[in-house]
Amino acid sequence: MADIRIGLWLDQPDSHFLDEILAMPGGEAAAACIQCGTCSGACPTVRFMDSSPREIMAFVRAGYRDRVLNSNTIWMCASCYSCYVRCPKEIKITDFMYKLKQIAMREGYKNPDAKRARILSKEFADNVKSLGRNNEMWLLLKYFLSTGIFSALKYTGMGLSLLRTGRLEIFPKKSKSVSDVRKIIAKSREEAAMRP
């Protein structure tokens, strides 16, 4: 694909990165982006992003791996699908954001804004793996323990009120499904490792 330079970036286009993105379901649609900016206009968190969704699409097409994976944008995406449903070229932008998060996590790209989101994703996955279901109490506890943010204290009032009304489970119920889920995950990882 032609490199669409929209500035003099230092990044070197990375065709392997581009291939990986294009290979995801719906990935080839990136080529159809007309840079209209509708996605950025629809995005509720764009003001907190260092590159807008439109810019991310441009960088992806140009193969600017580091610029995309170092951005906070992918972590500021709340997966609300506003961009996705409005894009005139029907590009599944939210899925691109997911895919980019996956690559950034896998390859250890560490945007400071991403720290908490990365931990939450990881804890969540661990939680599901070990319990079959997601236990909100453990998730929050582990999340606060692993981030060490004592803004956690801010949540004490919320936590106490939930405990009082019996809305946080203290003893996680282990879903019987857990052995199934573990097997499915193991098999899925086996297969993923064999993907080109």
Next chain:
Amino acid sequence: MTRYTYYPGCSLGATAKPYAASIAATALPLGIELREIEDWNCCGATAYMSYDHVEAFSIASRNLAIAEKTAEDGGAQVVAPCSACFAVLNNAVHYMAEDPKLFDRVNDALSAAGLRYEGNVKVRHLLDVYINDVPEELLKSKITKNLEMVRLAPYYGCQIVRPKNEFDHYDMPTKFDDYLELLGAQVVYYPVKTKCCAGTFITTQPEIAARMIGLLLKSAKDRGADAVVTCCPLCQFNLDNFQKEAGEYWNQEFNIPILYFTQVVGLAMGIPPGDLEIDDHRVSADALLAKIV
């Protein structure tokens, strides 16, 4: 009586207990029989999607495979009360239908647990079932209370209408508005009805969450709503529990009850607020309850 395969999701046993209680109180009288999927597992939610999409869809699909297997006619309608679960399960169904490679990969993973998904499940949100499957005469015959003094803001949230689906328009849906009117309440114009509730940002980006949640509360407050009505545990949790932070961000005070739609249905049916666990929410709904006669 219509029978549905029910996928409650993780929140209904915990933070969303009032949702579960109000569903239990209202579904059967309206002819909705919900049969829980045997031994279901977590749908994976958006957090898992950031991990790996095949793995995420495989976990979600275990539920679809069991639903299909246990449905009497081989095809099942799976009903989810949580918008995030609904979106994840519905995406799994649609993405697999569009992408045979993904379909095979997921089934390959499922085979490790001796399961297979054939592609015959339809996923629906509980709100969709309440609105579209309950005959109007039946609903009307159950309404015993007058809600005409109550002003409600219908908050759809993002995931029930997005990605595009059959339920309603992705940006300016109206079915929930009409439904609350049918229940006898006044419905305020709520232009932010499908704006994001900040999702998991309340834990990962609390300052941004305060801003986003504040926008939703402010719009309801400015239009004189007595409550915001939701159809999702995460939306309810965020809007109910973040009013102080949102108020600090926007420099004003918020004190708006956030109800589940099933609680409003229950109130209209004359079910005692205690049975609907309305007093378990963080923000008190006493002022609203006083307006019901």
